[in-house]
Amino acid sequence: MKIGILGGTFDPIHYGHLWFAEYARERFKLDKVFFIPNKIPPHRETPLATSKQRYEMVLLATLSNPCFEVLPIELEREGISYMVDTIRDLSSCFSFDELYLLLGNDAFRDFLKWKEPYKIIEKASIIVGSRGIEDYSSDLKNFIKNFENKIFFLDFPYYPISAKEIRERVKRGLSIKYLVPESVEDYIIKNGIYL
Structure with a gap:
């Protein structure tokens, strides 16, 4: 079984996340993509929505795709x-042949x-939603070269939206239609998130 992991704050989840996950799933013939909302992100600001709200929004957004969990x-x-801990947990709970970590270019x-990037690459390959490696640091370029058989660059049609932009639109009373699934939009409105 080939499994993809897409972790993040999902504050909120949007079509960019879903499109990347589906495109990677098809391209790499993944059996499942696990969406893993994080509790306390180590590299980002504290989410505005609660853990429960973010989890429920991801559930709503992925409900129609049987390959998403x-x-x-x-x-x-x-x-x-930390992703390294999550991969350890997944390895003890699930049986899979191949594990792929899905990362946006910024991540x-x-x-x-x-935390422990070499342990992560030891356990999982990486699929990067990217259009090239020109602007990477020399250390990262060396890392890519050393693990070229485990790092894949997925040139996919970019969906130009960010969770931050969605939060700002909600705060300003602007539409987020076509940026998030309708069920997520309804949930945000009903629960007064990001106002």
């Missing part, structure tokens, strides 16, 4: 959400600053 393992763990740029 939402795992609350980072939300249930105390402390900062991959900082990958060597993550």
